[in-house]
Structures are given as structure tokens and as C-alpha cells.
Amino acid sequence: MKKIITLIYALVTSVFVYGQNQVHVAWDNGGELITDAVAESEGADLKEAAPSRDLFSNSRGSVKPVSIVCTFNASDLKAIDSKEVAFEVKWFYYMSTRRSTMGTYTVLVDPNKCDSEGLVKMVCTKNNPQAGWWEVQVRNKNTGELVEFGKKTSFSILLK
Numbered sequence: 001m002k003k004i005i006t007l008i009y010a011l012v013t014s015v016f017v018y019g020q021n022q023v024h025v026a027w028d029n030g031g032e033l034i035t036d037a038v039a040e041s042e043g044a045d046l047k048e049a050a051p052s053r054d055l056f057s058n059s060r061g062s063v064k065p066v067s068i069v070c071t072f073n074a075s076d077l078k079a080i081d082s083k084e085v086a087f088e089v090k091w092f093y094y095m096s097t098r099r100s101t102m103g104t105y106t107v108l109v110d111p112n113k114c115d116s117e118g119l120v121k122m123v124c125t126k127n128n129p130q131a132g133w134w135e136v137q138v139r140n141k142n143t144g145e146l147v148e149f150g151k152k153t154s155f156s157i158l159l160k
Helices: 004-020 036-043 074-078
Strands: 025-027 034-035 066-073 085-095 098-109 121-127 133-138 154-157
Touching: 025 036, 025 133, 034 036, 036 154, 066 133, 066 154, 074 085, 074 121, 074 133, 098 121, 121 133
Parallel strands: none
Antiparallel strands: 025 034, 025 066, 066 121, 085 098, 085 133, 133 154
């Protein structure tokens, strides 16, 4: 019986790992979509938010949020056999050569809520980021595996 359960678990995990090859990763920089490759090589300019007219707001202004967008095939997420798929998203900021954790977030995705093409989006947003190198790691909490795209398990963006 244990062998059958192990075989079924391995099959489900391998289906999901295979499905991760179908993952697409992009960055949303204040409404401007940037591919992962461009974000890492060329970087992106920080987008300024419109100044607030509120007398009690911060007078320095603010920066529009930056989001990482992962797109999955709904069928791959349904293979996990869970109502919701939980992703843990870790944001890191590089100060010189030292990496600091700037936040860990859990994003729940319903595999049954897909678009007309059968795709499900997972979006995690970092509000008011500062200029510099950012790195994000996305882990599927249901399987314990890091999300992989193009043989990479972490995604970087240079914000200028």
C-alpha cells in the first residue's frame, strides 16, 4: 500500500514539476509589463505615483508598486488536487553584496478560476520599493518545490 501511495505522490509531483516548465514570469512595474530577462539585464525605471493632495500625507511622494506575475496552466495546478494552491513569495533586496529579506507573503490561487485560455495568474506586489536590485523566490507550499522558469528558481529586477 505504501508503494502505491508513494507512486501516486511521485506522479502528481512530476506532473506539477513538468507543468512548471509552462510557467511564464513577468514583472509589472506600475502598469508596464517587463519580461524577466529584460528586468534582469536592462532593469526598469521606478514609476512615480501621482502626488497626494491630502495635507496629512507624506510630502516626498511615493513610488508605484512593483509586482511579480507568474502564469500557470490551470490543468497543472488542478493536478495538485487541492481547492487552493498556496505560494510563498520571498522578496530580497541587495545592499552591496548582502541580501536582506524584505518580506514573505502567502498568495492563494484557485486553480478553477482561469481565463479563457486556461491560464491562472499569481500576482504578488511590493509596495513603495526602493531603487536597486530585487530578487524574488516563489515556492509552492503544497508541494514544497520552488517555481522554476527557464531553469531559474529566483527572479531578479533592477529598479533604477
